[in-house]
Amino acid sequence: ETTTAPKTRKQQPTLKIEGDVYQTDEWTNTPDTILSHVGRRLYLDDNHPLAITRKLIESQFPAPTYGNYSEKNPVVSTRLNFDFLGFPPDHPGRSRTDTYYVNDKTVLRTHTSAHQQAYFQQIARNEKTRPEEVGYTVIADVYRRDAIDRSHYPVFHQMEGAMLWKRPATDPLSASSETAAKVLADLEKIPRHDIVVEDPNPTIHPQRNPLQSAHHSAEEVEAIGAHLKRSLERMVIKVFTEASKAAAASSGAAGAEPLKVRWVEAYFPFTSPSWELEVFWQGDWLEILGCGVIKQDLLINSDVPDHVGWAFGLGIERIAMLLFNIPDIRLFWSRDERFLSQFRAGEIARFEPFSKHPACYKDVAFWLPPAAVTGGSSAAGGAVPFHENDVMEIVRGIGGDLVEDVTLIDEFTHPKTSRKSMCYRINYRSLERTLTNEETNEMHLKVREKLVGELGVELR
Ligand code: FA5
Ligand code: MG
Numbered sequence: 139e140t141t142t143a144p145k146t147r148k149q150q151p152t153l154k155i156e157g158d159v160y161q162t163d164e165w166t167n168t169p170d171t172i173l174s175h176v177g178r179r180l181y182l183d184d185n186h187p188l189a190i191t192r193k194l195i196e197s198q199f200p201a202p203t204y205g206n207y208s209e210k211n212p213v214v215s216t217r218l219n220f221d222f223l224g225f226p227p228d229h230p231g232r233s234r235t236d237t238y239y240v241n242d243k244t245v246l247r248t249h250t251s252a253h254q255q256a257y258f259q260q261i262a263r264n265e266k267t268r269p270e271e272v273g274y275t276v277i278a279d280v281y282r283r284d285a286i287d288r289s290h291y292p293v294f295h296q297m298e299g300a301m302l303w304k305r306p307a308t309d310p311l312s313a314s315s316e317t318a319a320k321v322l323a324d325l326e327k328i329p330r331h332d333i334v335v336e337d338p339n340p341t342i343h344p345q346r347n348p349l350q351s352a353h354h355s356a357e358e359v360e361a362i363g364a365h366l367k368r369s370l371e372r373m374v375i376k377v378f379t380e381a382s383k384a385a386a387a388s389s390g391a392a393g394a395e396p397l398k399v400r401w402v403e404a405y406f407p408f409t410s411p412s413w414e415l416e417v418f419w420q421g422d423w424l425e426i427l428g429c430g431v432i433k434q435d436l437l438i439n440s441d442v443p444d445h446v447g448w449a450f451g452l453g454i455e456r457i458a459m460l461l462f463n464i465p466d467i468r469l470f471w472s473r474d475e476r477f478l479s480q481f482r483a484g485e486i487a488r489f490e491p492f493s494k495h496p497a498c499y500k501d502v503a504f505w506l507p508p509a510a511v512t513g514g515s516s517a518a519g520g521a522v523p524f525h526e527n528d529v530m531e532i533v534r535g536i537g538g539d540l541v542e543d544v545t546l547i548d549e550f551t552h553p554k555t556s557r558k559s560m561c562y563r564i565n566y567r568s569l570e571r572t573l574t575n576e577e578t579n580e581m582h583l584k585v586r587e588k589l590v591g592e593l594g595v596e597l598r
Pocket of ligand 2 (some may be wrong): 428
């Protein structure tokens with residue numbers, strides 16, 4: 139899919155990221171404001187809530203079975219981020235409205251799954267020297283063009299994990315009972331737990347959650363699924379027990395409500411069957427992670443054709459926000475001592491918000507260019523499709539961390555002209571100080587100008 143930018147922005151000929159220089163091209167859409175987040179490595183900063191959360195999760199995936207790793211450089215190929223994982227060419231995740239491209243062949247990773255091949259290959263390489271290490275966790279910063287609100291930030295952190303089992307070298311499918319027995323023996327080593335797990339669906343469903351029947355037997359997949367589920371349930375129990383303890387300690391309340399989790403069928407191009415794990419937390423089901431049985435083609439293409447296994451990917455901020463009661467995702471990037479001084483390695487304590495500064499709402503209403511349409515694919519006559527993420531990116535570029543959220547508050551199509559009008563409300567609010575009227579007005583004026591200049595809209 140090719141989308142032509144309405145106006146050619148001044149584009150630097152190269153981008154320098156983590157010491158490497160990349161040629162830019164018509165795919166490049168990564169602004170300096172995003173690049174300025176590369177290299178913070180918050181997950182390595184021992185007293186930072188993201189690092190404390192990382193350690194807590196890693197403790198549930200210990201050596202020697204698992205190696206715990208991190209990946210510092212976010213620049214990956216489109217091959218590893220998408221193609222290798224089986225994303226079809228027209229998958230929306232590949233579009234320039236959703237992903238930060240460095241150039242045509244290179245992106246800022248949108249998920250830690252971009253490193254699957256490298257870690258599978260590592261397991262293959264270490265088979266003689268470190269045969270016990272058949273699993274891993276890897277944490278990294280990931281980048282997505284997305285909405286702006288208190289739980290979305292264009293940079294966040296994921297942890298991926300996987301575990302593999304070796305199958306008999308000859309005819310692994312007909313020897314799959316042997317593999318299943320090995321997996322079940324490992325399952326027995328994971329202590330049982332007594333929390334309530336809702337898991338109403340069959341492990342394998344021919345349409346919704348198919349077996350990779352060319353490669354796996356149902357018996358093997360049942361065993362791998364059971365091992366995956368118990369491993370992740372234990373991790374979640376550990377995390378939420380700590381969160382409940384911290385909540386009870388700060389409120390003086392007695393025991394919190396008992397933990398409930400549920401498994402939901404899911405789809406990922408690189409696993410089958412696939413699931414999401416949800417946790418019931420403060421009145422709502424919250425999605426914690428995605429996971430599944432690794433597509434065998436990936437293992438075949440990563441020097442471990444004779445292994446089977448599972449993988450998962452989870453969002454660290456989502457877990458850290460409820461562990462520490464952190465109300466706004468922007469806080470993780472704060473350098474304010476009033477934030478940073480509240481956390482200490484190994485301790486789960488409730489965050490005490492420092493004073494909440496006033497919000498300043500400003501609306502901007504505009505007509506889309508005459509032939510523009512919402513929703514993606516190119517309209518006739520070379521009109522530029524309108525995508526909300528482009529509005530978000532403009533606001534982010536100007537307001538940065540001074541914008542709390544952006545919401546569409548009105549949308550209508552003129553009955554006579556068929557032109558479409560949108561109205562967005564931008565909530566300017568600093569986490570650290572009270573914004574002056576002048577600076578808010580100045581930012582908002584720039585946003586208005588840039589919407590016109592870059593998206594070709596007509597202000598109302
Ligand atoms: C993935 O990124 C898959 N790579 C996960 C996976 C790995 C599946 C391995 C199977 C095997 P998804 O886009 O749903 O999936 O993101 C995974 C998790 O990241 C979510 O469950 C959520 O916890 C977190 N997450 C996703 N988007 C955001 C966001 N914008 N802000 C904060 N956390 C997010
Ligand atoms: Mg998801």
